[in-house]
Every structure is written in structure tokens, then in C-alpha cells.
């Protein structure tokens with residue numbers, strides 16, 4: 012019998028006998044396609060009737076009554092009837108008449124459900140890998156839900172579009188899909204397995220051709236048509252995978268989920284959708300019908316049950332037996348429903364990432380994989396755009412308390428993220444980085460607009476909010492968040508930016524009278540916003556979370572436009588300007604996830620000391636991070652010509668090249684501004700210059716919450732007022748200011764003095780050799796070499812100030828004396844200290860250091876004479892500084908000491924400093940050692956950084 016049905020009349024006339032014949036095992040009919048003006052037929056592949064095109068969209072009631080009982084009943088009967096054959100869409104296909112497995116499904120935790128997405132089965136190699144994962148799972152019962160091979164579903168959708176637009180290219184596209192799957196099968200299978208698959212594939216493709224032809228004639232595909240077509244990718248991948256698993260020696264069967272998984276499509280649409288579209292709005296989601304699905308699973312299992320079942324993802328059936336899909340919820344949802352139907356012990360969703368990250372790792376490089384999330388946390392994360400299961404997807408698993416683990420098929424070492432109930436709050440070994448794991452993740456939604464409705468007439472007027480939101484719902488806009496202050500003078504909410512103007516217009520029209528009367532002042536749209544959400548189960552009940560979040564945003568200079576948090580919510584939501592979105596995400600994430608001792612470092616002056624410091628960082632960074640939880644990130648470097656700030660961190664292997672190539676023209680203002688707004692928890696500025704200009708920025712840095720560390724003596728020895736103000740500001744703030752290397756380089760001079768003072772000791776006198784350069788010079792100056800030659804050596808060795816005249820003039824020692832005096836409580840100005848200079852008066856006028864150095868030999872005689880005189884008296888020359896705390900004075904001068912004196916015993920750049928205090932009165936406390944040079948000075952600066960980290964919470 013040949014049936015070509017092309018109208019309702021034909022349908023009425025021909026379908027009934029065609030169906031009956033098929034069902035009774037007598038059908039030799041050829042059913043090309045069914046369609047009618049009010050609905051089109053689709054081809055169900057369920058129960059005994061595989062590939063016989065029998066269903067249609069709008070006449071299911073009639074089909075149900077074909078035999079006076081629901082349509083599917085007779086189908087089941089065919090299984091035990093005489094084997095029948097139907098010819099559908101030109102291909103002969105068996106009507107299944109399986110004898111049945113005879114097994115009853117035993118539901119329970121012995122079942123393990125896996126789901127493999129399209130990328131996991133993108134090619135034969137990956138399908139083999141998946142088959143291996145399946146066979147290596149030693150669970151006794153496995154249900155494996157599989158998506159279509161990567162991109163196949165999209166290709167099927169575009170076939171429908173081509174057919175709808177009557178583009179014959181769909182034929183070639185379909186052939187290409189055939190080839191794609193056939194060649195995969197040829198790599199994976201052989202012999203009768205291969206032949207069987209190719210036979211099914213060929214038949215399916217023929218069916219699809221007929222179906223697409225029908226669509227092309229109609230110029231329109233119904234939702235059911237489309238769902239029927241696009242579900243084929245899963246049919247093929249499931250059969251391929253099942254055969255591949257069997258080829259590895261494990262008995263496996265495949266399940267066409269349309270035989271079991273029964274869902275009720277729901278239409279979620281807006282009035283606008285209806286108005287704008289001539290088509291009926293497609294279903295956007297489905298609700299599983301567990302009762303029917305459970306019953307159908309029982310039946311299916313009796314027929315085909317096995318311990319390893321490969322299940323088609325994405326596809327399902329309606330209660331009427333019409334093929335449908337799980338819409339946007341897709342195969343993850345299939346897996347969760349299968350988990351529920353089998354009451355499985357676990358569901359593993361295999362994908363191509365290591366799990367759920369604490370933030371989008373493409374935006375936040377420090378994002379970590381979360382080991383454990385509650386179902387609710389997973390919902391929140393996915394709502395805010397994280398790559399997690401769709402909220403609806405977790406519901407079936409939640410129903411039976413089944414844990415879902417998200418794992419990476421390409422990195423099976425990674426344990427993945429387990430999504431489960433959150434009791435007990437923490438599993439052993441699952442501690443989150445933030446101690447109690449209060450905040451789990453952060454996510455953003457961009458392209459959002461804030462609508463603010465404001466006016467005095469809103470307060471105390473019941474129904475205003477209802478009027479606003481019912482108006483918004485008429486426009487069909489999705490309200491992403493709502494915030495209203497208790498004063499009720501304004502309501503502010505966020506909608507997708509694309510809908511903002513429509514919402515505003517609708518509100519203006521709704522509130523026209525109130526606006527005209529001034530009861531509502533304005534309906535304002537703030538475009539270009541983003542939503543940032545912090546998600547965590549216990550946030551609402553944990554003090555300090557929001558303060559940490561807002562502090563982090565404030566520190567990164569991010570303005571918060573609106574805030575929302577419900578009392579039992581799992582998230583805090585803030586609205587920021589879209590341009591700040593990524594920075595806000597990084598700032599919030601780093602505050603909760605980076606250790607408290609993550610330091611953003613800005614180095615001003617990468618010269619002699621600064622460059623050495625950067626080298627020391629480079630050598631120590633990873634050790635500090637691993638062993639001491641101190642995470643140093645050099646974000647900025649500035650010299651007198653260029654500034655470079657890179658929030659992702661500057662590669663210390665090539666900082667000089669980056670500064671030269673990428674640096675902007677020097678501007679300490681810009682450097683300050685950019686360093687201030689980084690998103691790291693702490694920022695420290697390290698001034699390695701000898702510049703008073705740079706030192707003049709310290710107050711500003713402190714005010715902006717940045718810590719300061721420096722070997723530069725200018726701030727502490729500059730004008731007393733500036734110094735006192737700086738210390739006052741710093742003490743009042745939560746910032747730290749360390750300057751150990753300003754005196755004695757790396758020697759513990761400042762820390763020793765502080766220790767004495769803080770424990771109540773009183774300084775009487777500090778005296779010593781404070782200049783490494785002058786120490787070196789006079790330790791070496793025995794008459795064998797000219798004085799100028801030794802100065803040259805000291806400069807080349809990196810002992811001197813950038814301008815060695817600062818050392819030779821005694822100014823450097825005077826600065827140190829001033830610093831120590833002020834630290835001891837004296838209010839001394841640098842000018843108060845009499846200085847004996849060793850710079851010949853004419854050379855003080857030299858314009859450049861080079862000029863001074865070149866002329867210096869002309870003046871060697873004077874110091875040679877002084878040295879010879881001392882030598883003759885059995886003495887040595889030493890340049891000393893004194894803080895006389897008792898008399899409130901300081902002094903610096905060149906003195907002669909007998910060779911037996913402690914000051915005469917020094918060598919190299921040795922400093923020696925004696926502290927005479929109330930406690931150390933008779934016998935002063937003495938610190939001695941090298942007091943200048945690159946390594947020791949940079950080391951002194953570095954140790955200040957570690958001290959800062961310890962103050963901030965690093966292990967000490």
C-alpha cells in the first residue's frame with residue numbers, strides 16, 4: 012500500500028488503515044509524510060514502532076482513539092505479535108518485536124549515571140575515551156546519557172532553517188551529517204556492528220530527507236517537527252557509543268529516551284512575543300512527568316534492560332508520545348532525570364572544564380575550582396552566568412538527594428566539583444580557601460540597565476510596587492534584581508539593557524498622571540550597568556561578608572549603583588557600571604580568595620637598589636608563596652622617564668624591556684592613580700629613589716590606603732612638619748610605613764631602636780659610623796691609594812648615593828642622624844645639625860656627578876695629608892655621627908681615633924652603631940656590619956616587605 016498523505020482529508024482517509032496495518036503486522040505501506048494545514052506529522056521512534064511516521068501535532072486525540080484505547084497500547088502489543096515490517100519514508104524498517112530482557116529494574120544507589128556532553132564525543136578518539144571511562148567505572152549498574160557529537164545539534168537546527176526557507180542545500184548538509192557519522196562509525200566499529208549502525212543511519216537520513224522535504228513544502232516547521240529532526244544527533248551518538256562500549260567487551264544497550272522520559276512542555280512567553288511573532292511561541296522548557304516516566308522505564312527495562320545503558324540525552328516524549336526535546340536544559344537535565352528515575356547513587360556530568368570555578372577563569376586568573384557546592388549555591392552560580400548546571404537541572408537530583416559531580420573528561424585527575432546538599436557543612440578535606448567557605452563564587456551579568464522610579468508620592472502608597480512590576484511584566488522584561496530603600500521614595504530594579512527603554516516608556520505611560528502631578532519625580536534609566544553577585548550558602552548569617560565585599564570594591568575605586576540582598580538569600584548582588592565589571596569581579600574575588608598577604612607592589616626607582624630588589628623578588632617569589640603564603644605581585648614600575656602598570660603582573664624576567672617598550676611617559680600622579688585602583692587586597696609602594704619629589708607623595712599614598720617601604724631618607728629627614736604629619740597620618744590609618752634601610756642599609760638599626768622605645772627604654776645617645784661609603788673609604792685609606800680612587804671604587808661598588816657628594820659632604824650621615832633623632836623623639840631639622848663636609852668647596856658647584864668625579868683627583872692632597880698626620884699619631888680617620896638625646900642635639904664630623912678603638916677595627920663598608928639607653932647605660936648595645944651595597948640594602952627593603960606581610964597576617 013502506498014500512502015502519501017498531504018491534507019487533513021487524506022490524513023483522515025489514509026492514516027487509519029496505514030497505522031492499523033502497521034500495528035497488526037501487515038503493513039507494506041509507504042508513508043512519505045503527513046502534513047495538514049493545522050498541524051504536521053512527525054515520526055516517532057518509540058516502542059515497537061521505530062521510524063514509522065505516524066504522529067502528528069494537532070490530531071493526537073484521534074490517534075489515541077485508533078484502536079479505542081490510547082494509541083501506544085497497541086504498539087506494545089506488537090512486540091509479542093508476529094514480526095512486522097513497516098516501510099517508512101522509503102526505507103524498510105523492522106517493527107521491533109523484541110522478546111524482552113525479562114529483567115525488572117532495580118532502582119537504587121547501585122546505579123551510577125554519567126553524562127557526556129557534545130565535546131566529549133566530538134570525534135572517534137573522544138568516543139573511545141568515553142567508552143573507556145564507562146568501562147573503567149566499576150559500579151555494577153550504569154546509565155550513561157550522551158549528547159550529540161559536537162555541533163551536530165546546531166547543524167540539525169540549521170537543516171530545519173534551510174528547509175523552512177526552501178533552500179535545497181539541506182540535502183547536501185544532511186549528506187554531510189551522514190558522512191560525519193558514518194566515518195566515525197568506520198573508525199570505531201567493524202563487521203556486523205558497523206553494518207547495523209550504517210543501516211540505521213541510512214534509514215534515519217532517508218526519514219529526515221522526507222521530513223525536511225515536507226518542511227520545505229510547508230515552508231514552516233512546527234515545534235514538534237523541529238524537535239523530531241534535532242533529536243537525531245543523540246540517537247546516533249548513543250548507538251555509536253553503545254556499540255563502542257560493547258566492542259570493549261562490556262554488554263551495553265542503548266535507550267532511546269523518547270521511549271521512557273516523558274515530559275510536559277511548558278510555554279513561557281511574553282505578550283510581546285505573541286504580538287511580535289506570527290508563530291506560536293515555542294516551548295521554552297519542560298516539566299518531567301515522573302509517574303509516567305517511571306512506568307515507562309519499568310516497561311522498557313523489561314524489554315531491553317541491561318546493566319550498562321547508553322541513553323540519548325536531550326530527547327524526550329510528551330505524554331501523548333510526541334517526540335520532544337528538553338529545550339535549553341538539554342542533556343544535563345536528561346542525566347538528572349535519569350538519576351532520579353533510577354534513584355541513582357551518583358550523577359557525574361563530564362565536561363571539558365575541571366569543575367565549577369569561583370569566578371570565570373577567563374576573567375579572573377586566580378579563580379579556583381570549588382570542591383563542593385550546595386544545590387542552591389549551584390543554582391545561584393548558574394543564574395549569574397557561571398558554567399554550572401542549569402537550576403532546573405539539579406531539581407531531579409535534589410528530589411532523591413543524589414550528588415552531582417562535574418568533572419573534566421580531558422583531565423581525569425581533577426576531582427571536579429561535587430554539588431550536593433550542604434549538611435554537614437563541610438566534608439573532611441573539603442575546606443574552602445576562606446576558612447569557613449562562606450563565599451563560594453562570584454559572577455557577573457553584563458548588558459543590564461537600572462530603572463529608577465522616584466518620587467515623594469510613592470511612600471506609603473500601597474500598590475505602587477505592584478503597578479510598577481505589572482507594567483514591566485506587560486513589556487515582558489525579565490527583572491534581574493530589585494532594590495527598595497525603606498523610605499519608599501524610590502524603587503530601583505535591573506532589567507536587560509535591550510528592554511530598558513521599552514520598560515521606561517511603559518512606566519511613563521502607566522504613571523503619566525503621577526508624573527504630571529509630581530507625585531513621581533522621574534523614571535530614570537541608567538544604562539551600561541553590570542550585576543556582580545557574590546554567592547554562598549551561609550553569607551546571610553555571617554557577619555562581615557558584605558563589608559569585605561564593599562571594601563574590596565571601594566579599594567578598587569568601583570562605584571556601587573545599587574545593592575540587593577534578601578534575608579535568606581544565597582547571594583549579595585551589586586550593580587556597577589559595565590566598564591567596571593571585570594575589575595569589580597577581580598576585586599571581590601581577590602578579597603575573598605587571595606590570601607590576606609597578597610601584595611600588589613609598585614616600585615619607584617628601579618636603579619641600583621630597586622633593580623636588585625626586583626631580582627631578589629624574582630628569586631624568592633615562588634618560595635614565599637609556597638612556604639609563607641606571601642604572594643608578591645609587582646604591578647607597577649616607574650623611573651624618572653617612564654611608568655608601567657600592569658594589573659596582571661609584570662614579568663620580572665623582562666621588566667626593563669617592558670618598561671622601555673610599554674611604559675607611558677613618567678607621571679607619578681598617573682602611577683599613583685593606577686596603583687591605587689588595583690584589585691588586590693593590599694598595595695605597597697616601594698620608593699627606591701633618592702628623590703624628594705617621590706617622598707612628597709607619601710602622604711597621598713597613605714591617605715589612599717597604600718603601605719610604603721623605602722630606603723629613601725628624604726621623607727624622614729626632610730622638613731620636620733612633613734615628617735610629623737606623615738607619621739600622624741600613618742598612625743591614624745591602617746597603613747604601614749617601614750624604612751629600615753634608610754639607616755645602616757640591611758642592618759637592624761631602625762627595628763632595634765623601635766624595639767627599645769616600644770618596650771619603654773629611653774635613648775641617651777646614639778653614636779657611630781653610619782656611612783658605608785665613608786667607612787669603606789677610610790678603612791681602605793692607608794696611603795697606598797689616592798683618596799679619589801677609593802671614592803671611585805665605592806661608587807662602582809654601589810655603596811654611594813646616586814651623587815657621591817651626598818656621602819662626602821656628610822649630608823647622608825646627617826640625614827641618618829636626623830632620622831634616628833626623630834625616631835627617638837627629638838624634633839630636629841636637618842639644618843640643626845652641624846656638618847663637616849669632605850667635598851672641596853669648588854667641587855660642590857659641579858653640575859654633574861661625572862664632572863665632580865673627574866675633578867676629584869685634583870684635591871687628593873688635602874685628605875692624604877690628614878691621613879698621614881693621623882697615621883703618625885697612631886690614629887685613624889673616621890666619619891662619625893652622634894645623636895645626643897640628652898641635650899637634644901645631633902652632629903656629624905671627621906674624627907681621629909686611636910688604632911685600639913672599636914671604630915678603628917672596622918673593615919669594608921662596616922657601620923657600627925652604639926645605642927646608649929637607660930637600660931644599656933654602662934655597656935651600650937652595639938650593632939655592627941656592612942652598611943651599604945646593593946644586596947644588603949635591597950635585602951633590608953625586602954625584609955621590610957616581609958614584616959609588612961607578617962603585620963597583614965602572614966605566618967611569622
Ligand SMILES: NC(=O)C1=CN([C@@H]2O[C@H](COP(=O)(O)OP(=O)(O)OC[C@H]3O[C@@H](n4cnc5c(N)ncnc54)[C@H](OP(=O)(O)O)[C@@H]3O)[C@@H](O)[C@H]2O)C=CC1
Pocket residue numbers: 615616617618619620621649650651652699700701702704705722723724752753755756783809810811812813942943944945948
Ligand atoms: N646604595 C646603598 O648602599 C644604599 C642606598 N640607599 C638608598 O637607596 C635609594 C636608591 O639608591 P640607588 O639605587 O643607588 O639610586 P640610583 O640612582 O641607582 O637609582 C635611582 C632610581 O630612582 C629613579 N628616580 C629618580 N628620580 C625619580 C623620580 N622623580 N621619579 C621616578 N623615579 C625616579 C631613577 O630613575 P632614572 O634611572 O630614570 O633616573 C632610578 O631608577 C637612595 O635613596 C639611597 O639613599 C639606602 C641604603 C643603602
Ligand SMILES: N[C@@H](CC=O)C(=O)O
Pocket residue numbers: 752753754755756781782783784785810811812818823942943944
Ligand atoms: N650611601 C650610603 C648608603 C646607605 O645609606 C652609605 O654609603 O652609607
Ligand code: NA
Pocket residue numbers: 751752753754755756757758759760761951
Ligand atoms: Na637598617
